Amino acid sequence: MDDKHEKLTLLGRFRKFLKVNLIAGLLFLTPIAATFFLLRLTIGWLDQILLIIPSKFRPENFLPFPVPGLGLIILFFVLLFSGVFVRNYLGHKLVSLWERIIDYIPIVNKIYTAVKQLIDTIAKGTARDFKRVVLIEYPKENIFAMAYVTGIAMGELQEKTKRKMINVYVPTTPNPTSGFYLMVPEDETIPLDMTVEESFKLLMSGGIITPENKRTKGGS
Numbered sequence: 001m002d003d004k005h006e007k008l009t010l011l012g013r014f015r016k017f018l019k020v021n022l023i024a025g026l027l028f029l030t031p032i033a034a035t036f037f038l039l040r041l042t043i044g045w046l047d048q049i050l051l052i053i054p055s056k057f058r059p060e061n062f063l064p065f066p067v068p069g070l071g072l073i074i075l076f077f078v079l080l081f082s083g084v085f086v087r088n089y090l091g092h093k094l095v096s097l098w099e100r101i102i103d104y105i106p107i108v109n110k111i112y113t114a115v116k117q118l119i120d121t122i123a124k125g126t127a128r129d130f131k132r133v134v135l136i137e138y139p140k141e142n143i144f145a146m147a148y149v150t151g152i153a154m155g156e157l158q159e160k161t162k163r164k165m166i167n168v169y170v171p172t173t174p175n176p177t178s179g180f181y182l183m184v185p186e187d188e189t190i191p192l193d194m195t196v197e198e199s200f201k202l203l204m205s206g207g208i209i210t211p212e213n214k215r216t217k218g219g220s
Helices: 002-052 070-086 089-103 108-124 196-204 214-219
Strands: 132-137 144-152 165-171 179-185
Touching (some): 132 165
Antiparallel strands (some): 144 165
């Protein structure tokens, strides 16, 4: 009986050993494999840029071997020269004309504006205009929304209320450049430890990318 019990115990330990280490290996290797896969997919997709070049002028006709990522290099220079172009007087005028034309095209103008605002927010760091991140009960009790504190209510807006109010901006997902302006009592907000940049990742990913709790990390 003791031998049978001992065998069951050893079998249980072996199963636990397999389970723990297989999960640990999975957690370690999956992000690495996914990263390489996405990089390979992205580079392969960018290499498709070469297809817009007439076949007789493509690099493979002049190079003795294929160059992975050549599309990425070409894209780099295209972006660089495009930036130089749009920053001069003529380029600026042409971009303004292009955007006026886009404004008259239904649906396309909405997509273009949303994407442009999102890129401007990321590239120009307009997120720094937000002071801190908080949770508020919105749109009803026991349902919470993430909001950015933009300032303290002042003047008539504050005088008409009996409590200290703050100005908050409630963004939408996945485009945080659109949202709602609200005034809420400061004592009814829940401060968050995450930075504005971290909260943007959370919003744009629809909650998939969640920042690690700094207090938990610091205390472990």
